[in-house]
Amino acid sequence: MSKKRVVIAGMGFGGLRAAKALAGDEFELIMIDRNNYHLFQPLLYQVATAGLEQEAIAYPLRALVRRWRGASFLLAEITGIDLAGKFVLTDSGTVPYDYLVIAAGSHTNFFGIKSVAEHAFDLKRLDQAEDLRNHILLLFEQASRESDPVRRSALLTFVIVGGGPTGVEFAGALRELIVYVLSQDHPDIAPSETRVLLVEAANSLLSAMPVDLQQYACRKLRIMGVEVLLENRVVGATAESVELYGGTVIASHTLVWSAGVAAADVAGFLSGVEHGAGGRVAVQADLSLKAHPEVFVVGDMAYFLEKGVPLPMMAPVAIQQGNYVARNILAREQGTSTHPFHYFDKGSMATIGRSSAVAVAAGVRFRGYSAWVAWLLLHLYYLIGFRNRLVVMMNWTYAYLFQERQVRLITAKKRRADSL
Amino acid sequence: MSKKRVVIAGMGFGGLRAAKALAGDEFELIMIDRNNYHLFQPLLYQVATAGLEQEAIAYPLRALVRRWRGASFLLAEITGIDLAGKFVLTDSGTVPYDYLVIAAGSHTNFFGIKSVAEHAFDLKRLDQAEDLRNHILLLFEQASRESDPVRRSALLTFVIVGGGPTGVEFAGALRELIVYVLSQDHPDIAPSETRVLLVEAANSLLSAMPVDLQQYACRKLRIMGVEVLLENRVVGATAESVELYGGTVIASHTLVWSAGVAAADVAGFLSGVEHGAGGRVAVQADLSLKAHPEVFVVGDMAYFLEKGVPLPMMAPVAIQQGNYVARNILAREQGTSTHPFHYFDKGSMATIGRSSAVAVAAGVRFRGYSAWVAWLLLHLYYLIGFRNRLVVMMNWTYAYLFQERQVRLITAKKRRADSL
Numbered sequence: 001m002s003k004k005r006v007v008i009a010g011m012g013f014g015g016l017r018a019a020k021a022l023a024g025d026e027f028e029l030i031m032i033d034r035n036n037y038h039l040f041q042p043l044l045y046q047v048a049t050a051g052l053e054q055e056a057i058a059y060p061l062r063a064l065v066r067r068w069r070g071a072s073f074l075l076a077e078i079t080g081i082d083l084a085g086k087f088v089l090t091d092s093g094t095v096p097y098d099y100l101v102i103a104a105g106s107h108t109n110f111f112g113i114k115s116v117a118e119h120a121f122d123l124k125r126l127d128q129a130e131d132l133r134n135h136i137l138l139l140f141e142q143a144s145r146e147s148d149p150v151r152r153s154a155l156l157t158f159v160i161v162g163g164g165p166t167g168v169e170f171a172g173a174l175r176e177l178i179v180y181v182l183s184q185d186h187p188d189i190a191p192s193e194t195r196v197l198l199v200e201a202a203n204s205l206l207s208a209m210p211v212d213l214q215q216y217a218c219r220k221l222r223i224m225g226v227e228v229l230l231e232n233r234v235v236g237a238t239a240e241s242v243e244l245y246g247g248t249v250i251a252s253h254t255l256v257w258s259a260g261v262a263a264a265d266v267a268g269f270l271s272g273v274e275h276g277a278g279g280r281v282a283v284q285a286d287l288s289l290k291a292h293p294e295v296f297v298v299g300d301m302a303y304f305l306e307k308g309v310p311l312p313m314m315a316p317v318a319i320q321q322g323n324y325v326a327r328n329i330l331a332r333e334q335g336t337s338t339h340p341f342h343y344f345d346k347g348s349m350a351t352i353g354r355s356s357a358v359a360v361a362a363g364v365r366f367r368g369y370s371a372w373v374a375w376l377l378l379h380l381y382y383l384i385g386f387r388n389r390l391v392v393m394m395n396w397t398y399a400y401l402f403q404e405r406q407v408r409l410i411t412a413k414k415r416r417a418d419s420l
Numbered sequence: 421m422s423k424k425r426v427v428i429a430g431m432g433f434g435g436l437r438a439a440k441a442l443a444g445d446e447f448e449l450i451m452i453d454r455n456n457y458h459l460f461q462p463l464l465y466q467v468a469t470a471g472l473e474q475e476a477i478a479y480p481l482r483a484l485v486r487r488w489r490g491a492s493f494l495l496a497e498i499t500g501i502d503l504a505g506k507f508v509l510t511d512s513g514t515v516p517y518d519y520l521v522i523a524a525g526s527h528t529n530f531f532g533i534k535s536v537a538e539h540a541f542d543l544k545r546l547d548q549a550e551d552l553r554n555h556i557l558l559l560f561e562q563a564s565r566e567s568d569p570v571r572r573s574a575l576l577t578f579v580i581v582g583g584g585p586t587g588v589e590f591a592g593a594l595r596e597l598i599v600y601v602l603s604q605d606h607p608d609i610a611p612s613e614t615r616v617l618l619v620e621a622a623n624s625l626l627s628a629m630p631v632d633l634q635q636y637a638c639r640k641l642r643i644m645g646v647e648v649l650l651e652n653r654v655v656g657a658t659a660e661s662v663e664l665y666g667g668t669v670i671a672s673h674t675l676v677w678s679a680g681v682a683a684a685d686v687a688g689f690l691s692g693v694e695h696g697a698g699g700r701v702a703v704q705a706d707l708s709l710k711a712h713p714e715v716f717v718v719g720d721m722a723y724f725l726e727k728g729v730p731l732p733m734m735a736p737v738a739i740q741q742g743n744y745v746a747r748n749i750l751a752r753e754q755g756t757s758t759h760p761f762h763y764f765d766k767g768s769m770a771t772i773g774r775s776s777a778v779a780v781a782a783g784v785r786f787r788g789y790s791a792w793v794a795w796l797l798l799h800l801y802y803l804i805g806f807r808n809r810l811v812v813m814m815n816w817t818y819a820y821l822f823q824e825r826q827v828r829l830i831t832a833k834k835r836r837a838d839s840l
Binding site: 036055058059137184390408411 | 807
């Protein structure tokens with residue numbers, strides 16, 4: 001009897017874990033991704049702020065697949081899923097499956113604000129991060145030779161939307177890039193001439209955190225020189241301005257949007273299934289589709305309620321769901337079953353800047369240096385590949401000791417040709 | 421009295437050396453480059469063959485300028501030079517000078533073969549190297565799922581033109597990438613299915629080397645599986661084929677051109693000067709222009725005869741000329757003069773592959789392991805920046821020990837949008 005085939009659509013955190021756990025003699029395993037690498041998204045903001053080279057946070061998928069028995073990789077864009085016929089359609093051909101794990105992640109949600117979608121940078125892909133880095137560095141070069149003070153000020157004003165971990169981490173890292181590096185590179189630009197604004201619709205940053213850590217993060221950012229605007233939101237943008245609710249217009253050439261994500265387009269290819277908020281796909285207690293027990297959805301794409309609340313769209317959820325689905329498939333093949341999926345919340349964390357972070361783990365709150373060291377170690381641990389860990393550690397050590405970021409290269413001069 | 425201003429146009433090997441030697445209290449120093457980094461061109465081929473990340477061979481110019489007293493940097497494209505008025509025109513304004521050092525390097529010379537210029541890859545810029553890497557990796561992905569054997573063979577055939585150091589080094593590195601890495605990544609592709617052809621018009625590779633080393637290099641490449649075609653040349657190309665002199669057409673999606681360079685466009689902005697072969701600018705014994713003793717040309721752009729033969733367009737010449745011009749300018753300001761420029765040929769080298777290189781130094785010939793180690797150390801030494809040396813050394817060690825190249829990422833899927 002030939003082996004059953006498991007197809008895994010998307011090799012982010014969820015897909016990768018499922019694949020790793022399913023590799024072996026049991027199944028024929030086909031992994032599909034539009035990129036030939038796994039991307040460590042939580043550090044994308046450091047690529048955008050010239051702290052890391054893009055290669056350090058990406059790992060070639062075929063280097064993993066090589067080591068996994070029964071596994072193969074297909075570089076392809078998924079264009080459809082036929083649940084009845086049990087096959088995945090891609091731009092590189094049709095792939096039939098016995099089991100399907102859909103782990104295609106999410107894309108940025110601009111909530112229908114067209115002008116923002118057109119002009120904002122977002123941080124989901126590697127090329128976007130490199131693009132944003134090029135853009136920031138180029139603005140400083142332009143500001144250096146700009147004599148009109150109004151235009152110069154607009155070039156040096158950066159608006160970030162979204163007070164979640166990504167927004168907080170990016171704002172802190174950008175401020176440090178400006179204060180420690182770019183204002184040294186450009187002696188004619190004082191840090192006080194630059195503005196970094198962080199706009200959040202709610203009345204606090206890091207809404208998932210305990211109140212005292214939220215306040216700590218906000219205070220720290222303000223001390224660093226970030227202007228935190230709470231209970232405020234961006235309603236429009238042009239290439240050279242950002243409009244806030246209420247009509248205030250900020251002259252700025254840079255809008256970074258990290259205010260929300262929605263399920264990847266693949267979710268829309270599933271006909272006859274129920275969709276939750278953000279286009280996420282409603283799943284059963286075992287993460288399978290209602291009418292298709294052989295199809296699972298994990299990670300950002302899955303709409304799964306725990307105690308009546310949908311699980312957040314973040315890496316730890318995807319990792320646990322990927323592992324769970326692999327166990328579930330193995331159990332089914334052995335004629336047994338698994339308990340319903342349960343998310344074990346190990347806590348969350350966000351770094352604010354040099355020696356400063358907030359973290360909650362098992363109900364215990366950390367902040368400052370200890371939280372920062374924990375953040376560094378945990379991110380190194382979750383990075384894939386010895387070489388990448390080494391490169392990242394080296395960059396961090398170098399940055400810590402010398403307050404330097406050597407990856408401040410403008411690698412393309414054309415402005416973000418395909419970032420949207 | 422205000423300081424005299426020295427403008428240095430181009431921050432390759434020549435410009436960088438001149439700037440470094442002139443930095444201090446003596447002059448106002450303005451460095452112009454179209455990129456914000458110095459590029460270590462001799463290792464570009466390793467970026468193209470997934471051996472190094474692009475960031476490892478580029479160094480931010482402002483990190484240097486910071487440390488140099490009296491120096492400033494202008495990111496700009498040079499659009500003209502007014503020798504009579506003594507100013508440089510750029511897309512970011514006009515820059516007057518007292519002394520001008522033109523060090524704008526060279527671009528690839530396709531010798532007027534339009535179809536080749538349109539379809540060939542060349543290796544002068546960072547984005548071209550990344551582009552070529554993406555292209556090679558993508559072809560293997562396409563070949564993996566290609567069932568037509570004719571088309572598959574074309575995808576896996578690579579033609580390199582030019583038997584100088586770049587062509588030899590690229591051919592060897594590509595062959596090793598295929599044999600050690602890509603054929604492991606793609607178990608369905610045997611190395612014997614792939615072809616790497618190196619086409620050279622002369623009757624030997626590495627024409628500047630002694631005959632026994634030429635033969636050694638050729639033999640080594642052939643053992644590695646590179647098809648070396650001597651006394652042959654490419655006369656045309658399409659996206660999917662390469663035409664040789666005599667009419668032979670090779671089905672191939674990849675033509676890499678390293679058969680020649682010509683002086684950068686800036687050379688054409690100099691009116692009333694004499695141009696040598698390849699558009700290079702004829703200079704006096706002290707590297708200045710005949711009618712403009714305050715203007716110097718160094719490196720690939722300078723046409724300088726030594727014993728009746730023009731100096732080769734390579735880094736060591738540019739380095740020595742950059743240093744010489746700085747000394748010359750300093751001497752003139754002190755009312756003294758310098759001897760005419762003389763190139764001290766320290767030797768040359770080329771790496772062929774793992775543990776294999778050829779080198780000549782002070783008339784002594786090396787080959788094999790010793791030459792290879794010398795090549796590694798010398799290139800590490802000439803790289804700028806401690807971090808870059810560390811990253812490169814780490815990558816080389818990793819590649820040597822594990823026969824792995826972790827930078828095999830396809831960072832863009834659109835095919836070389838702006839490589840020409």
